[in-house]
Amino acid sequence: MDLTHKLEILADAAKYDASCASSGAAKKDSRGGKGVGSTGGAGICHSYAPDGRCISLLKVLLTNACLYDCHYCINRRSSNVQRARFTPDEVVQLTLDFYKRNFIEGLFLSSGIIRSADYTMELVIEVARKLREEHQFRGYIHLKTIPEASPALIEMAGRYADRISINIELPTQEGLTKLAPEKNLDRTQEAMGHIRGKIEERHTEKRKPNAPKPPPFATGQSTQMLVGADDSTDAVILQRADVLYSDYRLRRVYYSGFSPIPEPSSLLPIKPPPLVREHRLYQADWLLRFYGFRVDEIASADAPNLDLQLDPKLAWALRNRATFPADVNRASREILLRVPGLGVRNVERILSARRYTRLRLADLLLLRVSMKKVLPFIIAADHTPARLGLDSDTLRQRFLPPPLQTELNFDAPPVSGEIDSVRSGEL
Amino acid sequence: MRTVVIQPVFGEWRERARELLALRVPPEEVLWSEDGEDPGLFDILETASPLGDVPKVPAAFLDLARRVAAHRDARRWGVLYRVLWRLTFCGERHLLSLPTDRDVHQLQQWQKTINRDVHKMHAFARFRLVGKDEASNREQFVAWFEPEHRIVRLASSFFEKRFVGMDWSILTPYECAHWDGSKLHFSPGVPRSAAPDEDALxxxxxxxxxxxxxxxxxxxxxxxxxxxxxxxxxxxxxxxxxxxxxxxxxxxxxxxxTEARPAKPAPKNAYLDYLRELNTPTQSPPEAPSQSA
Structure with missing residues (x-):
């Protein structure tokens, strides 16, 4: 099989992994070396596919042959998909060739599990080792690891990679038992705990005065959860994410709306969840990480699923009208972060500006705050919302999206047109 | 009113602005022009004697000004000088912390445009292999990019740090950057036809x-x-x-x-047996199978 054909199969096999981040790595570059590569800073998307996803890394599997039978996955052993396998040298060469043309930030390497977890892990690590040691490659490397691989191998992966990740796939063991019988939630979390320990150990070593610089180790780990493949509610998904952020210090949890695959399994729903559900989960995720919300404020036992029509912050505000109006010239940061229409950056700008001036609506307009969203919830120097507004039953109506017009483009599957960002939850 | 004619680069504006500040010339008395042909020019700056020292400005302002200078909007020199004046002689040292100020907002908008332009150059400039230097054995690459603003110098250090191990040139219509493994240098712009169209990859x-x-x-x-x-x-x-x-x-x-496929029975495999045992808790944990299994 020629290289082009292998790339076709093994990139196609890797595309269901949502993560393509190249940010958050330690600062390093190729000065003083013979090779190429640099990391650190915000990460760069070198292209975008028509699915709206950023293309930042060469994202491929080493092989799509797999012993496991995860029913949402095109590469499961029951699938009839054509199988292929790269040699480590082929992946190394592709990475370097693409990198030198400025197509990519680096490599995201994953693999189907062949023979055993350790055997597979060793092959994956060999690619990273060659890139780092034989070619002095200093670009971004993300390695997918297998929870059952021996700790020594996971540590070695962490030494070569900027980021390592283990996909949790589903938020509950019941879901895994049904759809991914080889996978186990406890073992996955145990491996994440081990990685967290290693990341923090290096961090502590680095801060010791007069100590030699410790060997490199990945600066973060991330994971992915499938949405809509099992019947987990948003509350269950977000609670799992919350545990991963607080107990395992994950950098990112990616939510991947289950989408139809060319080799469907009889155990799975035919109908994928609406893309907007994934989008709402990202928004909720943002609220947990940057806006000081708790999971039970966003999705509770009584209302376990997010409102698909309204973003979760607006939905929360409508349920908690007594908190408002908030005075932009006096309210605390915590309260301002809860005002619909105010993002993290604009809250910082407001806090900075109000030390010197009393903010009026024109100032907020200048900061591109959405007036429609914010007006019922704030007081400004020249604005007090009508009491009627906050109490009114029609307030929710005001924020509902307009009824959808008939889809005229028959070539494209219907999508909800409002979603610009793909994995951002900026509110 | 005096007209100050400058080359549209940051260093030039900085020099003129320092002179104007030393003469205590308020911003409303200055017209900035990038047009070198302007016949109305008479350079009062060189003949007048400075009235005092130039006060220090926050480092953040210089950084902002360096980026804004790359923008093509001709009004930028005037707004920069007005903000500089307000920072130094109007007692508004905090001005940059006031994102709702109209001048500051304008500068930040320009800066945002420049940052985006630089970011897109980092993202979308595509190198094409054109050969190999016989003596040094280094691969040589050429890229073509059309930035909206004058950002080649701002954007180049990124490429310098990243692509140390290869020779490269980035060509643009108004300025080009070149790296030979030891030094970055710049040359005037070239037309699109100077860059290669294709790469084997x-x-x-x-x-x-x-x-x-x-x-x-x-x-x-x-x-x-x-x-x-x-x-x-x-x-x-x-x-x-x-x-x-x-x-x-x-x-x-x-x-x-496509018809949904049923699950196939698990193949005979020592590792899968091991996993299955792990998944059904017993008294003692199973032994991991050896590599050759």
């Missing part, structure tokens, strides 16, 4: 682009927000986009029509 890159696209989640608007059409003409993968979009609906229908 382009086809493999297109294969990757085609294969990583998921037709089941088309979001054309999201793609175009981040990768506006104006960049497409210099991206080797862009010609594929139209076909990928129009073919996606049929591909998804095909997936939905």
């Amino acid at each position: 382009d086809e493999l890159w297109r294969t990757y682009f085609r294969s990583i696209f998921n037709p089941a989640r088309l979001k054309v608007h999201a793609m175009q927000t981040e990768m506006p059409k104006k960049y497409w003409k210099n991206l080797p993968e862009a010609p594929l986009i139209a076909d990928l979009i129009s073919g996606s609906s049929e591909r998804v229908k095909q997936m939905l029509r």
